[in-house]
Amino acid sequence: MISLVQTTLRGRDFITVREWTREELETALGVAFDLKRKFAAGEPHELLKGKTLFMLFYNPSLRTRNSFECGMTQLGGHAHFLVPETVYRPTLKEAMPTEGVVETRERISDSARVLDRYGHGISIRIFGKSSDWVYGRGNLVVREFAQWANIPVINMECDMYHPCQAMADIMTIIEKLRKPEGKKLVMSWAYAPSPWKPVSVPQSVILIGTKFGMDVVLAHPKGFELDPEIVNEAKGYADTYGGSFEISNNMEEAFEGADVVYPKSWTSLAFLPPKVKEPNFAAITELLNKNKDWICDQKKIDLCKKGVLYMHCLPADRGAEVTDEVMDGPNSVIFDEAENRLHAQKGIMALTMGGRI
Amino acid sequence: MISLVQTTLRGRDFITVREWTREELETALGVAFDLKRKFAAGEPHELLKGKTLFMLFYNPSLRTRNSFECGMTQLGGHAHFLVPETVYRPTLKEAMPTEGVVETRERISDSARVLDRYGHGISIRIFGKSSDWVYGRGNLVVREFAQWANIPVINMECDMYHPCQAMADIMTIIEKLRKPEGKKLVMSWAYAPSPWKPVSVPQSVILIGTKFGMDVVLAHPKGFELDPEIVNEAKGYADTYGGSFEISNNMEEAFEGADVVYPKSWTSLAFLPPKVKEPNFAAITELLNKNKDWICDQKKIDLCKKGVLYMHCLPADRGAEVTDEVMDGPNSVIFDEAENRLHAQKGIMALTMGGRI
């Protein structure tokens, strides 16, 4: 599969796996695997020599920031770590203050067109409070940058998608299971006390899983439904790529016979704008607290296929989403998965920011 | 003009265009144009391989930070993004706390002499609140670094000067108009609600314009007079370099027949120390509000010569300083101007931080 190559990715944005064809995603994975081998063997691969990535973090990050910054160094370039407050907080036109102090804001259309002239890529992380708790607004910010910058825009996690995580996930699944087709992947909700974890990871995982022909089960308690448009897209991928897609409200049933489980907490879109006027964290917390038994413990792992992969994007809420026993146990592939962030992103950057000969 | 070269710029500070001769400024522009061509053509130019620039930002920045950091990467080196709080806030001797906690401050004389040993250049941005609203104190901070460090000090905008902006501006004017001599440049005040925008840009623009033989008109409402010493210097340049310098209190009259207009808000020095004891923002705001008609709109652009260049250092206060129509219209060269920050600064860094063979 990995020998497939598309040569037309230069200059492309990477905002969601929905907008790249299966062939394009496979091309990126192929480059990622190649760069991972070079990294392991100490073979230089300065494909982005002297080039710059602007990383704009409206939210904190350990893995994403460090894997992108390392990745650029390894590719011979450099990544700027930009915190909004230090760069006049690039802001959507409609969210600009209408009067008074504007020293602290600048329209994205202006910021993006300037960065476009200096460097070679822009990557953005924005969700939750940073986009006023309105589901979809973080994605709008990413798209606004993409609209105004000619250089590629890479989504480092918005409120809808985390495509780089999805690429690292499928890369890990391919490494461990060889062929994803026909394997059962359970993207499950899990309990955590915080009411604002974004849905970007589960939405991206069901998309990438079905796009690679897996039998995907999305499991969650009632009230934690994902964006129906994305669920529909995943169903369509299941039809197109020969896998399946099901929704379950029972964690145990879902885990039965699974090859991969991915239990992770997320918020309830039902209590966030635009569904409601104001975010209702009290209601979300009440709903969370009814489902504390949605923890991934050894008993649940034992329901799965022997050798099942336990996956998580990290950071995980130990003791809530997962027990230490599982997270540090033999089924856990979380550090391989985290490492693949580096290689998957290097693949994407090399293809979009690099140049064909 | 650009073929002129001075070879003695290694180790020189760049604090204001006043302290570089016309020949030295032209040398920097010549290198800037050459590096811009190399950038466009993808030709490596690692003139500062392994070298370090320390960028100290007492104030936020999008263009300056990213253009310097990108520039160093493209030249083969690296720029440190330093926020004062993380480096014991280098401080003038007279502004050091006299008792109590001093963990958060260090004398500039000490900080500068240390950085001098590690790297190859220091660049500083400081104005407004960061220099206690006292006009000239930001410049003192930059000069204090220059006094103690042997490595070059580059002014990334103080309360008096923004010389890198001026270099990008004249570079843009040369690109668009070929010869600046005899062309009419209007540096005009414009309305914005914030009472603390520094005078560094207009002061630098009238200096560079007259130093390159342009017919410069400085336009502003009464009460927004610039530093008389700098105005005098500009008058002297007009005499020396064959241009002219005039002051107008009427935006429309000033715009008539202009080749370049640069409408931008700035504060009133009359209500800031040392002119008065305490900054009087209420008085400045009152003065601002009397002049809301100083906006650059299409009607004013139509007074200028056909094809007039609309310039701005950014970020601009859309709807106050300028209408969207003008800023995004055919006369606007703001993104070319912003891009030239990168190339102009690379020219200056290559000459001052680099080495002659």
Next chain:
Amino acid sequence: MISLVQTTLRGRDFITVREWTREELETALGVAFDLKRKFAAGEPHELLKGKTLFMLFYNPSLRTRNSFECGMTQLGGHAHFLVPETVYRPTLKEAMPTEGVVETRERISDSARVLDRYGHGISIRIFGKSSDWVYGRGNLVVREFAQWANIPVINMECDMYHPCQAMADIMTIIEKLRKPEGKKLVMSWAYAPSPWKPVSVPQSVILIGTKFGMDVVLAHPKGFELDPEIVNEAKGYADTYGGSFEISNNMEEAFEGADVVYPKSWTSLAFLPPKVKEPNFAAITELLNKNKDWICDQKKIDLCKKGVLYMHCLPADRGAEVTDEVMDGPNSVIFDEAENRLHAQKGIMALTMGGRI
């Protein structure tokens, strides 16, 4: 001495000079001197090409941050400047919040194992408030990283040790005095108004001094005793390496005939946990204020051997720990000492993060 080489330092942590043999420390110094010559002569030395150091600063820093970041650039790699808040604040297991919001914390065991996959070294600064004022807890944080990361961990100053400072110090002493053996080094307490300066520097200086055969005198008022275990270790080194170790409560007596004096303020461990339940800064301040005469002035310098070296790790409390006259006088070697941070650390990084052929 500097011709001695140990070839087994790849992958080693550098947390305290106690854990490296005298031969290993000399190997690092040898590389440091060699890299310093190359730096001076402009000879490239990209020993860590494309490699990454993760610098985690729980406390501010001028010298440490800039010398490490410059050092990595000069070695051909790159250092990430990480502030805890932007990377989910890596935290000891026992200090993790047990309920509520955990978005802002991640267990060190998880953070360390992720960074381990992306780059080539982790360096940490943590003391005082950042480790809850509990003496030894900062060191625990550094050790926790070392336990979980396979890549080298370098201590950039914890509450117990500042080994990189000690290496720069002994390097400076060797440069100035040629042979440290038999020379008198006075590590002296000095007055400063702040009650929380860590003991890491004096503890590291008495260790390195005795380990290199010097006659070390530790001078301080009663109440400022260092960690008895470390004092004992220093005594042992004096026996092993042919020097001596004494404690004095009289600054003047201690200074008599000194070759090197290192007067520096530090806190009282007697009023900090675990000695007491809560930090008692009022008591420390009271004790400090009784000893304002412990200032290093010219009169005290005159008690020393002619040409005595005045040393300080910086930032120094001018007017409290030391007079301007001494700090800026002919005996002061503080900027050579600060510079050697760069070279000493490059030596350590090249050996631990680099690869033997």
